[in-house]
Amino acid sequence: MSRQREYLMIVFTLMAAFLVPINSTMISIALGSISDFYGLDIHSATLVVTIYLIVMAVTQPIAGKLGDIYGNRKIYIIGILLFFAASIGCGLAPNINMLVVFRSLQAIGGGLLIPNVVALIRQTVSHGRLPGVLGFFGLGMGLGAAVGPLIGSFLIAVASWKAIFWVNVPFLLGALAGGVFLIPKLQKKNARQPLDVIGSFYLAVTITLLITLTHAESTTMYIVLGIGSLLFMGLFVRKERSVPSPIIDFSLFKSPVFVNANLSVLINNFTMYAILLVMPLIMTTKMDISTSMSGALLSLFSISMAVSNMIGGQLNRRYASEKVIFLSFAITVLTNLLFLFVIQTQSLLYLAFTLIVNGLAIGLGLTSMQIASLEAVDESVSGSASGIFSTFRYFGSIISSTLIGIIANYSILFGILIVAALLGAILSRMVYRNGKKLRVDKDGVLPR
Numbered sequence: 001m002s003r004q005r006e007y008l009m010i011v012f013t014l015m016a017a018f019l020v021p022i023n024s025t026m027i028s029i030a031l032g033s034i035s036d037f038y039g040l041d042i043h044s045a046t047l048v049v050t051i052y053l054i055v056m057a058v059t060q061p062i063a064g065k066l067g068d069i070y071g072n073r074k075i076y077i078i079g080i081l082l083f084f085a086a087s088i089g090c091g092l093a094p095n096i097n098m099l100v101v102f103r104s105l106q107a108i109g110g111g112l113l114i115p116n117v118v119a120l121i122r123q124t125v126s127h128g129r130l131p132g133v134l135g136f137f138g139l140g141m142g143l144g145a146a147v148g149p150l151i152g153s154f155l156i157a158v159a160s161w162k163a164i165f166w167v168n169v170p171f172l173l174g175a176l177a178g179g180v181f182l183i184p185k186l187q188k189k190n191a192r193q194p195l196d197v198i199g200s201f202y203l204a205v206t207i208t209l210l211i212t213l214t215h216a217e218s219t220t221m222y223i224v225l226g227i228g229s230l231l232f233m234g235l236f237v238r239k240e241r242s243v244p245s246p247i248i249d250f251s252l253f254k255s256p257v258f259v260n261a262n263l264s265v266l267i268n269n270f271t272m273y274a275i276l277l278v279m280p281l282i283m284t285t286k287m288d289i290s291t292s293m294s295g296a297l298l299s300l301f302s303i304s305m306a307v308s309n310m311i312g313g314q315l316n317r318r319y320a321s322e323k324v325i326f327l328s329f330a331i332t333v334l335t336n337l338l339f340l341f342v343i344q345t346q347s348l349l350y351l352a353f354t355l356i357v358n359g360l361a362i363g364l365g366l367t368s369m370q371i372a373s374l375e376a377v378d379e380s381v382s383g384s385a386s387g388i389f390s391t392f393r394y395f396g397s398i399i400s401s402t403l404i405g406i407i408a409n410y411s412i413l414f415g416i417l418i419v420a421a422l423l424g425a426i427l428s429r430m431v432y433r434n435g436k437k438l439r440v441d442k443d444g445v446l447p448r
Helices: 001-039 049-069 072-092 096-124 128-159 167-180 196-212 219-240 251-253 256-286 291-316 321-339 349-364 366-375 377-407 410-428
Strands: none
Touching: 001 049, 001 072, 001 096, 001 128, 001 167, 049 072, 049 096, 049 196, 049 377, 072 096, 072 167, 072 377, 096 128, 096 366, 096 377, 128 291, 128 366, 196 219, 196 251, 196 377, 251 256, 251 377, 256 321, 256 349, 256 366, 256 377, 256 410, 291 321, 291 349, 291 366, 321 349, 321 366, 321 410, 349 366, 366 377, 377 410
């Protein structure tokens, strides 16, 4: 593949991937307009946000496996087509029920895209350029989520809430053309092993129950949902150990590199999500900061995290992954210590500085975590590895939101975040052993 063709392929595939986080947050600004349009209360309208997140979490690990079986290019194109059709459906939805249905289909399309975009990048981009490209991927994903509400508010102001779905159409057409004409047809995948449908069902129910657990409103619901999650998780693990082509290949976890990279991103997302959830509460209730100013200050955190992701990708080209990840967690420990004194200082400048530095710290290691995870496995299972990586990120968010619902003392919460970052720093020293990358082959066997 020529350098120019590779560049165009990267632009079009990343453009498609960036639409996924934008559509995740862009709709939040439109909930009032949607509820007014359909004559509903705002609580009913929030389902279009929740369903997108749940379906995305469920789809990604399955999507990665589908890409490994049938070809990442093929699943990428299917994801584009589904996202395209669903966006049009959302724009034409006659009632809230149809909007939820099309929003679910949109999330399936987005879930098919993300792990297969990462797999395609790994398979087509040279090793030396991979950290930079994945760093740019992380920048776009972070900025997409951060600017989504801003884009949504602009579209609603100049048109209507339906414009947030119609705006996807031209970009998806470009991404589709790029997928068809620019992505090379790589080696033929082995489609003789069908997708484990029953295992996929068990996994979907497990993730859905775990997410629902974070919103439980009574002790009884916590117990019921917790038992249900453990039951279906057990069924899933048992089923996966008995099929020739499991959704999540547990042999990949024989690699310490793969395990530690995924645990690192879980801890990283746990910290990030905790800051996003708890800081607005601290700013409005403990520091008497207005909601609009709180949003502006929190955007500093999101933007700095996205920019740092790209910086981390450049650092990974010069330094080993475990060094960049260690630096990320080490700075996170220090900035979490700074958060302990935010309420006492009551200083906007101190708060802004802490949010920016914490965002830089959290974003710095993300690309290295992704690369360590991918390079620990054979290229033929890149889709599955990317799906597992995304699932661990979601689990970090789930654990974080659950913990915040339980712990009311902010000092204790930040103390837990400090311990988590310290654990991440320790794990980062285990990403490599004796200075050599540990890889497993496509059968999950470590080298002798």
